[in-house]
Amino acid sequence: MGKVMPLSGNYAVAYAVKAVDVDVVAAYPITPQTAVVEKLAEFVANGELDAEFLHVESEHSALSAVVGASAAGARVFTATSAQGLLLMYEIMHIASSSRLPIVMGIATRAISAPINIWCDHSDFMAASDTGWIMFMALNAQEAHDLIIAAYRIAEDPRVSIPVAIGYDGFVVSHTLEPVDVIEKEEALEYAPKRVSRPTLDPDRPVTMGSLASPDWYFEFRVQLQDAIENSRETISEALREFKRRFGREYREVDDFYTDDADVVIVSMGSTTGTALVFIEEARRSGMKLGLLNIRLFRPFPEVEVVKYLENAKAVAVIDRAVNAGSSFVGPLYSDVVVSAFKKSLDIPIVNYVTGLGGRAVVKSHIEFIAKHAYSLVGKKMREVKKHYSFIGVRE
Amino acid sequence: MSAFTIASIPREELLAPGHRMCQGCGAAIVMRHLLKALGKDIIIAHATGCVEVTTSLYPETAWRVPWIHVAFENAAAVASGIEAAVKALKRKGLMNPEKKVKVVAIGGDGGTVDIGLQALSGMLERGHNVLYVLYDNEAYMNTGIQRSGATPLYAWTTTTPAGKVWRGEWRRKKDIVGIVRAHGIPYVATVNFAYISDFYVKLRKASEIEGPTFIHAYAPCVPGWRYEPHLTVKIAKLAVQTGIWVNYEIDRGSFRVTTPVPKRLPVEEYLKTQGRFAHLMKEEVELIQKLVDEDVDYINKLAGSVVVGPVERK
Ligand SMILES: Cc1ncc(C[n+]2csc(CCOP(=O)(O)OP(=O)(O)O)c2C)c(N)n1
Ligand code: SF4
Numbered sequence: 001m002g003k004v005m006p007l008s009g010n011y012a013v014a015y016a017v018k019a020v021d022v023d024v025v026a027a028y029p030i031t032p033q034t035a036v037v038e039k040l041a042e043f044v045a046n047g048e049l050d051a052e053f054l055h056v057e058s059e060h061s062a063l064s065a066v067v068g069a070s071a072a073g074a075r076v077f078t079a080t081s082a083q084g085l086l087l088m089y090e091i092m093h094i095a096s097s098s099r100l101p102i103v104m105g106i107a108t109r110a111i112s113a114p115i116n117i118w119c120d121h122s123d124f125m126a127a128s129d130t131g132w133i134m135f136m137a138l139n140a141q142e143a144h145d146l147i148i149a150a151y152r153i154a155e156d157p158r159v160s161i162p163v164a165i166g167y168d169g170f171v172v173s174h175t176l177e178p179v180d181v182i183e184k185e186e187a188l189e190y191a192p193k194r195v196s197r198p199t200l201d202p203d204r205p206v207t208m209g210s211l212a213s214p215d216w217y218f219e220f221r222v223q224l225q226d227a228i229e230n231s232r233e234t235i236s237e238a239l240r241e242f243k244r245r246f247g248r249e250y251r252e253v254d255d256f257y258t259d260d261a262d263v264v265i266v267s268m269g270s271t272t273g274t275a276l277v278f279i280e281e282a283r284r285s286g287m288k289l290g291l292l293n294i295r296l297f298r299p300f301p302e303v304e305v306v307k308y309l310e311n312a313k314a315v316a317v318i319d320r321a322v323n324a325g326s327s328f329v330g331p332l333y334s335d336v337v338v339s340a341f342k343k344s345l346d347i348p349i350v351n352y353v354t355g356l357g358g359r360a361v362v363k364s365h366i367e368f369i370a371k372h373a374y375s376l377v378g379k380k381m382r383e384v385k386k387h388y389s390f391i392g393v394r395e
Numbered sequence: 396m397s398a399f400t401i402a403s404i405p406r407e408e409l410l411a412p413g414h415r416m417c418q419g420c421g422a423a424i425v426m427r428h429l430l431k432a433l434g435k436d437i438i439i440a441h442a443t444g445c446v447e448v449t450t451s452l453y454p455e456t457a458w459r460v461p462w463i464h465v466a467f468e469n470a471a472a473v474a475s476g477i478e479a480a481v482k483a484l485k486r487k488g489l490m491n492p493e494k495k496v497k498v499v500a501i502g503g504d505g506g507t508v509d510i511g512l513q514a515l516s517g518m519l520e521r522g523h524n525v526l527y528v529l530y531d532n533e534a535y536m537n538t539g540i541q542r543s544g545a546t547p548l549y550a551w552t553t554t555t556p557a558g559k560v561w562r563g564e565w566r567r568k569k570d571i572v573g574i575v576r577a578h579g580i581p582y583v584a585t586v587n588f589a590y591i592s593d594f595y596v597k598l599r600k601a602s603e604i605e606g607p608t609f610i611h612a613y614a615p616c617v618p619g620w621r622y623e624p625h626l627t628v629k630i631a632k633l634a635v636q637t638g639i640w641v642n643y644e645i646d647r648g649s650f651r652v653t654t655p656v657p658k659r660l661p662v663e664e665y666l667k668t669q670g671r672f673a674h675l676m677k678e679e680v681e682l683i684q685k686l687v688d689e690d691v692d693y694i695n696k697l698a699g700s701v702v703v704g705p706v707e708r709k
C-alpha cells in the first residue's frame with residue numbers, strides 16, 4: 001500500500017497521473033483546476049514524472065495536442081473546468097469518435113455568464129453528450145483512485161473510449177483530505193500501458209480522421225454507442241479489480257438506506273455527503289429516507305439506478321445544472337426519469353435544482369427537499385403539478 | 396545536402412492517384428511534391444480543408460504516410476502532441492530511439508492565417524520540432540470560395556463579391572510570413588512549384604532543421620481563381636515574374652531571395668489570367684501595381700541589393 005498524505009482533490013489527481021506514468025500532459029490553467037497543472041509541472045520539473053509537458057495556449061489546443069499524442073501511442077492526460085471544457089467541446093466529440101483512450105480531470109465549475117468560478121455541474125453536464133465515459137468522484141481519494149481506474153478502462157481494447165473524472169470545484173478540488181496515494185508500481189500493475197490500437201507510425205501508415213459520407217458516418221457513430229454500452233462490463237470489472245488490489249470499493253452507484261425508504265434522494269458529487277448527513281439524522285426521527293449517489297454518469301447506470309428506486313414511493317433528484325427550456329430542466333433528472341419510465345415505475349419523480357454558481361448546499365435545503373418529496377408519496381407521476389423547483393434561490 | 400536535379404525527384408508516389416482534387420489543382424501539386432521531397436518517415440497532421448476532404452474519403456485514402464485530421468483550427472496543436480509523444484516514447488524506451496520521424500502539419504490559408512493562427516503561434520513559440528506547411532489558395536475553397544485573411548486585394552470571392560458598392564476584397568493579404576517570423580523560429584520560406592528545384596531544396600531544408608519551421612506554399616485554385624485547369628503552372632510562374640509572389644527564405648535570421656527576377660512583368664499579366672480579377676478597372680490594377688512595387692522595394696531592402704528588378708513593359 002502507498003502512503004497516506006494530506007492532499008487536495010487537485011493534488012490527488014496529479015499524484016494519480018504521476019503514478020500511471022503518463023507520457024504527455026497538455027493542459028491550460030483555469031480555476032478551480034489550476035493546481036493540477038501546477039503540480040504536474042512540478043513533478044516534471046523535478047524529474048519525478050518523465051513526461052512531455054505542453055504549455056499549450058488554450059484548452060482547445062490542450063485537447064487537440066493530447067488527441068495527437070494519443071494517436072501516436074502515448075498515454076496522455078489533460079484537465080480543465082467550465083469555460084475550458086466548453087472550448088474543448090468540439091474536440092471532445094472527435095476524441096471519443098476517434099476512440100482515443102484519453103483521460104481528463106474536470107474540477108467542476110459554473111459556466112459564464114455571469115462569470116463565476118465556483119462549483120456546480122454545468123460544465124460536466126455540457127459534456128454529457130460527447131461520447132466520453134464520465135465519473136463523478138465524491139472526494140479527493142476517489143478522484144485519485146478513479147483517475148487510475150480510468151486508464152485501465154480507457155485503454156482496454158474492448159473499450160477504447162476517453163474517460164473524464166469529475167470532482168466538485170473547491171469542495172473537492174481545494175479541500176485537504178488524507179489520501180492513500182497509490183505507488184507507481186502498483187498503479188502500473190493495475191493499469192498497464194496498453195496500445196492495442198493502430199497508431200501513427202511511418203512503418204505502418206494509417207489514415208485517421210477521414211471524411212465519411214452518408215454511406216459510412218452512421219456506422220462510426222453506432223460503433224461508439226455500442227462500445228460505450230458494452231463498456232459497462234469492463235467498467236465494473238475494473239472497479240472490482242480495484243477493490244481487490246487496493247481495498248477501496250467503488251460501484252456505479254452507491255445506495256444508502258434504500259431498502260425500506262419511502263423517499264429516495266438521488267444526487268451526484270459533494271451534495272451526496274450533505275444529503276447523507278441529513279438522512280442519517282432524519283432516520284433517527286422516523287423519516288424513512290434513502291439516498292442514491294451517482295458515480296458513473298456515462299454510460300448511465302440505469303439498471304442499478306432503477307433497482308434502488310423500485311421500492312420507493314417518491315424520488316427527489318438533485319441537480320446542480322440547468323438545461324434551460326428543456327422538458328426536464330435538470331440533466332440528471334432526465335436520465336433518472338427515462339430510466340424509471342423504461343421500467344414503468346409510476347411514482348412521483350421530481351427535480352430540485354440547487355447550488356448553482358457555488359451557492360452552498362446545506363442540510364436545511366436537503367430537509368426541504370425531503371419533506372417536499374414526502375408530500376408527494378402516494379401520488380402518481382401524472383398527478384405531480386410541478387416537476388422542478390429551485391432550492392436556495394432568492395424569492 | 397546534395398545538389399538538386401529534376402532527375403533526382405523520387406519516382407515513388409506517396410500521394411496515391413484517385414484522390415478527388417480538381418484537375419489542375421495547385422494544392423495537389425504541392426502535396427505530391429511535398430511527399431516526394433520529405434519521404435516516408437513523416438507523420439502528417441492535417442487541418443480541415445479542400446485537400447483533407449478530397450484525399451481521405453472513407454474507406455479510401457490517398458495518403459501512403461501516417462496521416463491524421465482532427466479539426467479545422469488545430470493542426471498545429473495536434474502536430475505538437477504527436478511530436479511530444481514521439482519524443483517521450485523514444486526517451487522512455489517505448490519507441491526505437493533511432494527511428495526517424497518528422498512531424499509535418501499542413502493547413503490551408505484559412506486553417507493557418509485565420510482560425511488556426513492561435514494554435515500555430517503556440518506551436519511555434521513552444522519550439523516543437525514540426526514543419527508547418529501552409530498551402531495558400533487565397534480563400535476558403537472547401538466551403539465554396541469565401542474570403543480569408545490571405546485573399547488578395549480586389550479578388551472576387553463569394554463573400555467579397557464585386558457589386559455596385561463592393562469591388563471584391565478591399566483589404567490586403569495578411570503577412571503571415573512576417574507573423575511567423577516574429578516568433579524567431581529557425582527557418583521560414585516561401586515556395587512556388589513553378590520553380591520546382593527551389594521547392595525541393597527548401598522543403599528538405601525545412602524538414603532537416605531541428606525545431607519549428609514554416610513553408611508558405613503558393614497553390615492556385617482552378618474554380619476559386621476562375622481559370623482553365625491547364626494554366627496552373629503558367630499562372631504560378633507569372634506570380635513570380637510579376638513580383639506578386641517572391642520566393643525567399645529566412646534561414647536562421649538571414650534573408651535571401653532564392654528566385655531572383657531581374658526584370659518584372661506588369662501585374663496586369665498575372666491579374667488578367669484569372670476570373671477573380673475580371674472586374675478590375677484600370678485604377679485598381681494601378682493600385683495593385685503600386686503596392687507590389689512597394690513590396691518589392693521592401694524585399695530588395697531586406698536582401699541588400701536589387702534581386703527583384705523593375706517592371707519592364709513588353
Ligand atoms: C470550426 C470550423 N469552422 C468552420 C468550418 C468549415 N470549414 C471547413 S474547411 C473551411 C475553409 C478551409 O479553408 P482553407 O483553410 O483556406 O483551406 P482550403 O479549403 O481553401 O484548401 C471552412 C470554413 C469547420 N470545418 N470548422
Ligand atoms: S477547389 Fe481549388 S483547392 Fe480545392 S481541389 Fe479544386 S482546385 Fe484544389
Ligand SMILES: [Mg+2]
Pocket residue numbers: 503504505531532533534535536543
Ligand atoms: Mg484556402
